[in-house]
Amino acid sequence: MTWVFDHLGLLGDLTVTHVYLSVLPVVLGLIIAIPLGWAASRWRPARAFLLTVSGLLYTIPSLALIVILPAIISTKTLDPVNVIITLTVYTIALLVRSIADALSAVPPTIVAAATAIGYRPFKRFLGVEFPLAIPVVVAGLRVAMVSNISLVSVGALIGIAGYGQLFTNGFQLQFVTEIVTGIVATLLLALVADLVLQLIGRLVTPWTRVGR
């Protein structure tokens, strides 16, 4: 425990980096996955294609992707962008299916009613279809968020800071406390992030909790 208190400054820095590296990809992934998910919910061929591709993407090992990316998009090996892009890809892979399914689950009568009273397609998506998809989208976001928080650590293998650094250091020094601290910190962060997402999900969907 004394080690933890002696290194609060370091832990703080690592937390900031870890949060940044895991949250930003979720936000970017969500922004990109919404139009893709919409396309998948709307056109059958698009659905087959997008869901297959995103399924395949998720099977690429994260370390391989982080290492290969610099060669593909000519970034520096140690650039955090590599981690951000990798995790964004995973987020997209996870969310496209959730969003496509959530949008397909919006009752057709409600969409028809929206059209019949004069919504144009884009406003209808923003005003009716997407809000109704939120509960399922939030569930997908929670999975992506927790998965990202755990995956950021992999970045430490190529020298990118985050809780992963505690694992690489701990291994090199054969220092168990540091490894345990890293595990606990990752768990706590995942727990907090999950709670925050749940809370946001509840706040933006008050209609899902009304009784008769």
Next chain:
Amino acid sequence: MVERSAVVSGRGYCRPHYRDDRKDLGVIEFQAVTKRFDDGTVAVDELDLTVDPGRITVFVGPSGCGKTTSLRMINRMIDLTSGSILVDGKDVRQSDPPLLRRGIGYVIQQAGLFPHRTVLDNIATVPVLAGWGRAKARKRAEELLETVGLPAAMGRRYPAQLSGGQQQRVGVARALAVDPPVLLMDEPFSAVDPVVREGLQDELLRLQGELGKTIVFVTHDIDEAIKLGDKVAVFRTGGILAQYDTPAELLARPADDFVTNFVGRDRGYRALGFLTAGGLSLGELAPVKVGATVAEARQALRDGWAVVVDERNHPCGWLSADRLSSVDESATVDADLLLAGGSLYDTEHGSLRSALDAALSSPSALGVAVDGQGVLAGSITADEVLRALAAARTAGEVPQ
């Protein structure tokens, strides 16, 4: 169309009493409208029909008859294949569909409310889309909540917290939000139970009396069509218009076997609902006031029966000699002694059908007639109703 004969009128059901200052907006004309789907099925075949402005026109028919397709072509939810539909002289194809739809109220089956918006926000949807601004739109939504008979507190609830009937009222309020001259109603009451449905139908007729909209109403229920329609268009399978007429004409003179079958077996009896009962002569009834003594009541019995009225002379029920014989002379007439009466026959608005029903449903075989205010007016017998009907037939006022 056949002219209405003198005695046939729409008063039998509680038809809307239309205001005279109604603007004649919302004429809808179908001109040789055909809809052929991609698979080749013809849903609507050369439909020619003019919907009267400010009236309720019902499209009715079996499934696959093109009634819903015809309705949805008006606001271009479905685009027609050939022919044209004019709303107030303007071809609907010249309008941008979303703008056209905002100007035409639409009520869908099961209301189609947005589950994520409160009742008020649901009603305010179209005004907001039309760019009214939130405050004005919400104010309008509050007014409409009252118009459709829902308490203001309900405005903050979500649709899931409302009953089916309440949801349907909100659906109507939403369709009325920007005060469109035309209202399309696509089987709106089919998903609610019969009792609620009847209430919603009466409510629609009441509202229509105030608003005088051009309403096109789709149903597969002929009774609903006859109750609600000023005019009824009967469609047959394949999208062919079988008959377009007033409900009374439809019952009295069905155009062919298809319409006869569709209208149903007891159409003769239902047609009585469209015959005013002006010529009926009422028998006298000696009423007993609530609170009179049993001795007084015995004096008043005729053929063993007396009708009891309250202090405003509204009938409350019947007394029978049987019932009175077991009670002490000095007792007073109260609710416990009464036999429930049958239906009442309203001499101002009632039809022959309601007069006959009053006679048939009364325990004393004498129907109770009341005036427009509900005050006891006299008695009516089934024989008298049939006599009046026979007289009307002889006079040629009722089609054979």
